[in-house]
Amino acid sequence: MKTYTLFFCAALACGVCHAHAQQAAGDNGKKRLALSVWVSDNINELTPEAQNNLQNKLTQIASKQGIAATPGQSRFVLTANVVVQEKYITSTAPPKHACKLDVTLYVGDGFEGKVFASYTSSVAGIGDNEAKAYMSALKNIKVLDPAYKKLMDLGADKIVGYFNAQCDVVIKEAQTLAATQKYEEALWKLTSVPDICTDCRKRAIDEAGAVFQQKIDRECKLIYSEANNIWSAGQNVEAAEKAGAVLAAIDPSSNCFGEAMALSGKIAQRITQRIKELDDRVEAEKKEALAFQRAMEEKSRQLEQVRMEKNAQAEQERVKAYRDVSIAWAKNQPKVAYVPFW
Numbered sequence: 464m465k466t467y468t469l470f471f472c473a474a475l476a477c478g479v480c481h482a483h484a485q486q487a488a489g490d491n492g493k494k495r496l497a498l499s500v501w502v503s504d505n506i507n508e509l510t511p512e513a514q515n516n517l518q519n520k521l522t523q524i525a526s527k528q529g530i531a532a533t534p535g536q537s538r539f540v541l542t543a544n545v546v547v548q549e550k551y552i553t554s555t556a557p558p559k560h561a562c563k564l565d566v567t568l569y570v571g572d573g574f575e576g577k578v579f580a581s582y583t584s585s586v587a588g589i590g591d592n593e594a595k596a597y598m599s600a601l602k603n604i605k606v607l608d609p610a611y612k613k614l615m616d617l618g619a620d621k622i623v624g625y626f627n628a629q630c631d632v633v634i635k636e637a638q639t640l641a642a643t644q645k646y647e648e649a650l651w652k653l654t655s656v657p658d659i660c661t662d663c664r665k666r667a668i669d670e671a672g673a674v675f676q677q678k679i680d681r682e683c684k685l686i687y688s689e690a691n692n693i694w695s696a697g698q699n700v701e702a703a704e705k706a707g708a709v710l711a712a713i714d715p716s717s718n719c720f721g722e723a724m725a726l727s728g729k730i731a732q733r734i735t736q737r738i739k740e741l742d743d744r745v746e747a748e749k750k751e752a753l754a755f756q757r758a759m760e761e762k763s764r765q766l767e768q769v770r771m772e773k774n775a776q777a778e779q780e781r782v783k784a785y786r787d788v789s790i791a792w793a794k795n796q797p798k799v800a801y802v803p804f805w
Contacts, residue, residue, distance in 0.1 A: 496619040496659050497532035498541040500525050501573065506545060510594050516601045517543055521568070523606045528615050538655045539622065540573040545601075548585065550593065560596040561589045566604055568611070570618025574655070579625070580618035582610050623660050630656075630663035634670050646678035676716070683717035686710065687726065694730055699737075703730045 502518045509517070525531035525541050532539075543566055550562040567583040588600025626633065633652060640649035653671040656664045690709040694702050707730065713723045 495528075495530050495615065496539055496570075496622060496657055497537050498525055498530050498539050498570065498615075499532045499537045499573065501540045501542045503542070508547065508593075509545065509597060513594065513597050513601055516598060517545070517566075517604075520601065520604045520606065524568070524608075524611055527606055528611055530615055537657075538572060538574045539618075539657065540569075540571055542569050542571065543567060544569065550596070553589070559589050559591065560593045561587070562593070562596045562600055563587045564597065564600045566601075568614060570614060570622075572622075577625075579621040580614050582614040584608065584610070619659060622657060626656055626660040626663045630660075630666060633663070634666060637667075637670060637674060641674045641677055644681065646674055646681075649674045650678070676718075679714040679717040680719065683713050683719040683723065686713050687719055687723050690723070691726060694726070698733065700734060703734050706730055 500518060500521045502514055502521065504511070504514060506514060521541055521543055522531065530541075546565040546567070548563045548565050550560070553559040553561050564586050565583050566586060567581055569578050570580045571578040584605070586600045586603040588596045588598065588603060590596040590599045633656065637649040637652045640646075640652065650671055653667040653674065656667040658664055686709055690706040693709065694706040696702065697705075707727065710723050710727055713720055
């Protein structure tokens, strides 16, 4: 009997690396670890349709156990590996493809690739071709197998034990990350401690508060510096708008929020003063323009008066010239004696 290992990705890193661990309540009210269902798309010999079938089976199992997490919302996963234990051609007419598969379910850490519990069951299938035989076998996976609850409980217990034993290490690693300004990774490490690990979870969340404060304090200094540089370089309305948009990104809980507000106030005061200066300048320019207009109107009136006087004088001079011409003409005429008729 030849064994064909189809593939299992130990890292389990598909979309669950930056999510918060959830919890679910069991039938007895006890907190249970919520798991994200994940199936590798690199399982050899399984078609995409068969992979989807396996994914659906795992989702049904998680739902029936009451531990299904929203996809991507838990670092802990329920996944599966498939091993072909046997495959052959039947001697029937027509011949069929038959197979026997070992399906192993795993409860693991999707980020660090740790396996906490596993359970293997065998399923058989038959079909017109090899792919359909695998599909037939996967459809025979039992959704209500009582062994699944034991698997989930064992996985949860081991995870709780792991974090209880490693809690100091987890917190120390997060502190080291924060010290190198890797705040997002540190917060992920702290907030991904599952809720069922009550004591470690509380310590981790308390530490997460301190790390988050470090994060926003550093960001505040960088943002403040950027906004101050923008304002110092421009000190005009455009620079004020840009600096204000930058300052708006500062978290009010950061320790330099007061400085940011002071800078914002300083900018607003300077812009208000600048606007007043511009208004005053505009008003002064208006007055100057009005005075100039009045002066020009007066000058025009004076010029018109001069023009009219000159026109009147020129008219008098023209009339006098006419008279002088006529008198000169009359003087050059011969003398005539006029005899009265009376």
